[in-house]
Amino acid sequence: MIYYLDIVGTFAFAVSGTLAAADRKMDIFGALFLAAVTAIGGGTVRDLLLDAHPIVWTVDYNYLWVITLAVIFTILFQKWVFRLRKTLFFFDTVGIGVFTIIGLEKALSYDVFFGAAVILGIFSAVLGGIIRDTLCGESPLIFKKEIYATPCLLGGLLYASMRHYGIENPYLTYISVLFIMSIRFLAVRYHLALPQLSNEGLEKNEHSGKKSSDN
Amino acid sequence: MIYYLDIVGTFAFAVSGTLAAADRKMDIFGALFLAAVTAIGGGTVRDLLLDAHPIVWTVDYNYLWVITLAVIFTILFQKWVFRLRKTLFFFDTVGIGVFTIIGLEKALSYDVFFGAAVILGIFSAVLGGIIRDTLCGESPLIFKKEIYATPCLLGGLLYASMRHYGIENPYLTYISVLFIMSIRFLAVRYHLALPQLSNEGLEKNEHSGKKSSDN
Amino acid sequence: MIYYLDIVGTFAFAVSGTLAAADRKMDIFGALFLAAVTAIGGGTVRDLLLDAHPIVWTVDYNYLWVITLAVIFTILFQKWVFRLRKTLFFFDTVGIGVFTIIGLEKALSYDVFFGAAVILGIFSAVLGGIIRDTLCGESPLIFKKEIYATPCLLGGLLYASMRHYGIENPYLTYISVLFIMSIRFLAVRYHLALPQLSNEGLEKNEHSGKKSSDN
Numbered sequence: 001m002i003y004y005l006d007i008v009g010t011f012a013f014a015v016s017g018t019l020a021a022a023d024r025k026m027d028i029f030g031a032l033f034l035a036a037v038t039a040i041g042g043g044t045v046r047d048l049l050l051d052a053h054p055i056v057w058t059v060d061y062n063y064l065w066v067i068t069l070a071v072i073f074t075i076l077f078q079k080w081v082f083r084l085r086k087t088l089f090f091f092d093t094v095g096i097g098v099f100t101i102i103g104l105e106k107a108l109s110y111d112v113f114f115g116a117a118v119i120l121g122i123f124s125a126v127l128g129g130i131i132r133d134t135l136c137g138e139s140p141l142i143f144k145k146e147i148y149a150t151p152c153l154l155g156g157l158l159y160a161s162m163r164h165y166g167i168e169n170p171y172l173t174y175i176s177v178l179f180i181m182s183i184r185f186l187a188v189r190y191h192l193a194l195p196q197l198s199n200e201g202l203e204k205n206e207h208s209g210k211k212s213s214d215n
Numbered sequence: 216m217i218y219y220l221d222i223v224g225t226f227a228f229a230v231s232g233t234l235a236a237a238d239r240k241m242d243i244f245g246a247l248f249l250a251a252v253t254a255i256g257g258g259t260v261r262d263l264l265l266d267a268h269p270i271v272w273t274v275d276y277n278y279l280w281v282i283t284l285a286v287i288f289t290i291l292f293q294k295w296v297f298r299l300r301k302t303l304f305f306f307d308t309v310g311i312g313v314f315t316i317i318g319l320e321k322a323l324s325y326d327v328f329f330g331a332a333v334i335l336g337i338f339s340a341v342l343g344g345i346i347r348d349t350l351c352g353e354s355p356l357i358f359k360k361e362i363y364a365t366p367c368l369l370g371g372l373l374y375a376s377m378r379h380y381g382i383e384n385p386y387l388t389y390i391s392v393l394f395i396m397s398i399r400f401l402a403v404r405y406h407l408a409l410p411q412l413s414n415e416g417l418e419k420n421e422h423s424g425k426k427s428s429d430n
Numbered sequence: 431m432i433y434y435l436d437i438v439g440t441f442a443f444a445v446s447g448t449l450a451a452a453d454r455k456m457d458i459f460g461a462l463f464l465a466a467v468t469a470i471g472g473g474t475v476r477d478l479l480l481d482a483h484p485i486v487w488t489v490d491y492n493y494l495w496v497i498t499l500a501v502i503f504t505i506l507f508q509k510w511v512f513r514l515r516k517t518l519f520f521f522d523t524v525g526i527g528v529f530t531i532i533g534l535e536k537a538l539s540y541d542v543f544f545g546a547a548v549i550l551g552i553f554s555a556v557l558g559g560i561i562r563d564t565l566c567g568e569s570p571l572i573f574k575k576e577i578y579a580t581p582c583l584l585g586g587l588l589y590a591s592m593r594h595y596g597i598e599n600p601y602l603t604y605i606s607v608l609f610i611m612s613i614r615f616l617a618v619r620y621h622l623a624l625p626q627l628s629n630e631g632l633e634k635n636e637h638s639g640k641k642s643s644d645n
């Protein structure tokens with residue numbers, strides 16, 4: 001079950017990579033590369049940091065197939081994809097929740113302390129998008145609006161406390177994933193954002209009122 | 216023999232890194248760093264992903280010497296280097312062919328499936344340039360014009376089918392390398408390019424008619 | 431003792447990451463991410479290249495705590511931090527010296543040749559800043575001004591010759607660190623810079639007369 005949700009998230013992330021490539025008039029190779037980096041970049045960096053070899057996508061065909069399909073799908077139905085924005089946002093949110101908790105659990109199965117495992121979980125969810133934006137020559141959007149990393153952090157902390165109180169899998173996993181998804185939906189719905197730094201000190205986030213289509 | 220071609224490719228890639236540094240008025244440290252990243256960045260990422268330690272350039276002196284020589288050579292004979300553009304393009308194309316097939320063969324010697332090995336071969340050839348462009352604060356050129364990754368992909372597929380039909384080394388290696396080089400020469404000669412994505416759908420690649428000196 | 435200097439350097443690097451985030455009006459997550467990348471990015475890449483697992487910050491709480499403290503400290507006392515510039519510059523220089531020599535010694539404890547160990551030492555000191563600038567969508571400052579990597583290189587060479595002549599630890603370590611710090615202070619004091627490349631050939635570094643607050 002979690003594996004299929006992982007694949008759904010991979011698809012959604014790959015679509016967002018392809019849309020970023022289209023925005024910048026890249027060619028098909030650029031789209032494939034950007035889709036792959038967005039979808040599997042975070043997990044790959046996590047596995048390198050954990051020394052968790054082999055890297056999943058080098059031994060499991062499905063990830064690369066799903067990414068290729070997502071690129072073809074996005075190119076063929078591009079205008080339709082824009083109308084599907086809400087569906088994609090839902091899939092994307094599934095991806096964030098699942099990637100965070102899968103990443104956290106994988107990290108815990110190695111000998112890292114809990115705080116580092118939460119960070120590696122967040123990395124799994126957000127690093128692909130950060131690399132994508134950097135490759136596009138842009139400062140990552142995620143550094144300016146909160147609705148992405150904060151739910152992952154809160155979900156990781158919830159996971160920690162539930163585990164502490166003896167709640168076992170699979171409840172532990174599913175509740176945490178749903179919690180991350182809910183926080184993100186609420187944050188987007190009510191335009192919540194973290195305070196922003198500036199050279200004058202902390203201030204209200206000027207991005208918080210805006211919606212952004214890709215992330 | 217393949218080792219010497221690898222060194223030739225490393226030299227050509229390091230020259231292209233140095234020229235990129237000169238374009239941006241970097242200092243000598245920047246030039247060395249950019250030359251090294253361009254020349255050995257792709258292979259290094261491939262080895263990290265394969266968990267293939269030790270990383271070659273940390274135990275074989277030659278790579279770092281060749282890169283240092285390439286930087287000195289480019290600085291001393293900079294105007295001459297521009298006139299040598301055709302020779303460099305030839306060396307660069309040797310590099311792409313050799314890096315792809317060496318990378319592919321190295322990946323196959325680990326337990327990855329064939330599609331992932333082809334991707335890791337392409338990475339060996341193109342990732343150095345992608346990191347170089349990103350460090351220069353630019354969206355990688357290779358995402359907009361095809362003449363770089365597509366020949367590597369086709370060469371990888373040819374390698375696969377020849378191997379399937381029982382063709383053995385060293386023919387397998389050399390034929391694939393020559394094939395990649397030929398496709399690239401043809402693509403540059405006839406200004407071939409992959410179709411480009413845009414927010415309106417696929418369109419003819421507007422970069423295809425232009426020649427670019429660095430890649 | 432060296433461990434505490436390492437922590438001091440981590441703090442200084444994290445402050446510089448937070449200031450870069452404030453310059454670009456990032457939010458608190460962006461600040462934490464950028465602070466962490468600046469402070470531990472270089473050492474992390476070094477460890478990945480050396481296959482030196484586990485990565486230190488995943489098993490030693492102190493690094494992540496120091497980084498979090500540095501971010502909070504910088505946000506709370508931001509105006510004060512600007513006035514502390516000289517103190518921070520001192521800490522930063524401690525960091526560069528310590529990171530280079532710790533990195534060099536760690537690399538030597540693996541089977542890499544000396545030149546590669548010096549490079550990995552320099553990486554430990556400079557790569558965090560390079561990744562930080564790239565994530566900010568800028569070409570790294572360090573590629574344009576010398577006062578950063580050159581002292582690390584000279585310190586590494588001094589370390590090599592002292593070791594060759596039989597000078598042992600801890601003198602070897604401390605003398606090299608102090609040497610790097612001294613060279614950097616002198617370079618900044620007298621606006622020394624490496625010659626700059628351009629499309630016309632080498633020229634005097636136009637950045638050498640300017641001081642920059644972040645690096």
